Amino acid sequence: MVTLKQVAAEAGVSTSTASSALRDLDIVRPETKRRVIEAANRLDYRINTSARALRSGRSDIFIAIIPDLDNQYYARFANALSNALSDRGKRLILQISRYDGDTELRQIRSIDPSTCDGLFVCSIANSGKVLHDAAGSIPVLMFDDMSGTADAYYDSIETPGQGGTAAAINHLVNECGRRRIGVVGALADRHDDGSLARALRTNRCNFALQALRSHGLADERSLIACDWSVDAGIDMAHRLAAQGMPYDALCCMNDELALGIMRGLAEEGINVPDAVAVTGFDGITSGSYTTPTLTTVAVDFEGMAQTGTAMMEQQVERLAANDTTPIMPQRVIVGFQLLKRESTLGRTATTGFTTRPR
Amino acid sequence: MVTLKQVAAEAGVSTSTASSALRDLDIVRPETKRRVIEAANRLDYRINTSARALRSGRSDIFIAIIPDLDNQYYARFANALSNALSDRGKRLILQISRYDGDTELRQIRSIDPSTCDGLFVCSIANSGKVLHDAAGSIPVLMFDDMSGTADAYYDSIETPGQGGTAAAINHLVNECGRRRIGVVGALADRHDDGSLARALRTNRCNFALQALRSHGLADERSLIACDWSVDAGIDMAHRLAAQGMPYDALCCMNDELALGIMRGLAEEGINVPDAVAVTGFDGITSGSYTTPTLTTVAVDFEGMAQTGTAMMEQQVERLAANDTTPIMPQRVIVGFQLLKRESTLGRTATTGFTTRPR
């Protein structure tokens, strides 16, 4: 293996100069820099990142803990995050928690700071406080932290629950003329304090209800408790059909659930959107080619990843500079776009069926 | 940060003994081992992996280069691979090549062996030879190596092109009574030698044609050139419809393509499977909840990942042991299961539409 020492010898400089040159520090004369770089190329030198990390304390490696890549939401997220980091010369290790809070904690505890500059966590079970105890001094950025605003430990990025559900509900009411709208995806509480209200407060359902209320359309039947999964959606569609389908629109809290709902309704022979309009949330790709295509709140995954890496970088800098001035954890809400497709608009006569709404 | 030195002090042993104890080497007395482990737990010691990698030459980190995680096939693959490695105490870095052969090579060249014990590559553009030049001494395992058997440089794992397409074709012929079967997904050649025959020889289309031939159903119209993507599938469906749909079944070379075909056929008002039966290949999740659900050759992703990590481990051992005895690269073909669903069977009268074929 070619070492820095050999490159330095080849270029006729000392190892420290070679090191500085390859890191493009300004203290090296351009001419010297060039000689070193050429020598490195000639020898096909590759830096030993372990040695660098050991000495400098920075590995340029980050870890993302994600429930499952078979869920398209997380897959797109991981994709965007990996690309965003890659564009900045950093690498991403993926750890799959399999939707298990304990696995997640175990994975975090096994991380050593020397090979991980920072941690991105999509937790479905652990609060910032719990993560903090496990992560120690490692910078952490959370995504859709559901543990409440009062005890925010870390910077976090949120999907646009308020704006997104409002846009979906407005669309259903104003453009589709729906009045009996169900909000599908209320979560059974999974938090320690056992209060359903608390979990709800911080999640999309609550915002959707607010939006319904603003139209004077909220009642005790507005909220439908349901897991955010395809299978749960299918089951729920059958259950609602058995009740005579008391809704003319179902505003689903994520796309997988919405696609399950659509499948279940198809099995029941209930037409979407004529009998029931359906909206999703996330903007995963498969909603663009199902029949009917799914109207959904498309989250800006790339923006989420860009912002996330930028925020993370700040934290890393702060840590490196030993800056311990207390700061408030930031919360950033990412952008979205309401994609109006067939599950609310139908196959419009003018466009027929020949263009694919994206 | 707690170092091994501190753990050793706490346990009242030397650092080397502490090191051996924590690595569970047999040379340490059980009693001593216990003391060291307790000390480590007490201090919440986490090994500095950079230092370990620098000294030992092993990082327990692997890299997978994958075209895109928004493609469900690769997402499931990455998921399975990450889990398989995780189960063995190893980590996976994901690099997204964005379907670009040059990006892929650049990523491989930037890898340094000290932080990467081995490389998993899903290449869509580079042959084993080209990868070999870029990867140097790093162990590599390829997935669906399309560069031909003659110049195999690395161990590889293949999806079951022959068995899978044969199963799909047999199903279409014997159980669905189809005779005018199109094989969708012939690839334009992307290899250096410019021979279409070469790329074909090694891909699924060829095996599908073989299967058709065995039923006496192959002719010059059997093969339909088409990209393996949703959009290409939609376009192709329209094009075939414009030709009066000369097929009663379309055997698609992957699921995304098949789902695109189904979407396009729906736009054309062509019923699946009554007018045209459709089969896919891969077994991605969304085929289980589209309407109709997709009959497909479901690849054993977990088996693929398990076998892959095992084969990789062998290579790593060989390298560590400096075993240079020449060996033939292995090729392993993973298992599959033909999932018979609505896109070929229809919504059977008995089960109605109430159960979801998985």
Next chain:
DNA sequence: GTGAAAGCGCTAACAG
């Protein structure tokens, strides 16, 4: 079985 010492390849501190 255990400890002392050397050193993996690099960067940071300082001297020139």
Next chain:
DNA sequence: CTGTTAGCGCTTTCAC
């Protein structure tokens, strides 16, 4: 601007 020196935390000889 460049070189010398020290040492990051660990594993690996090799004595004992």
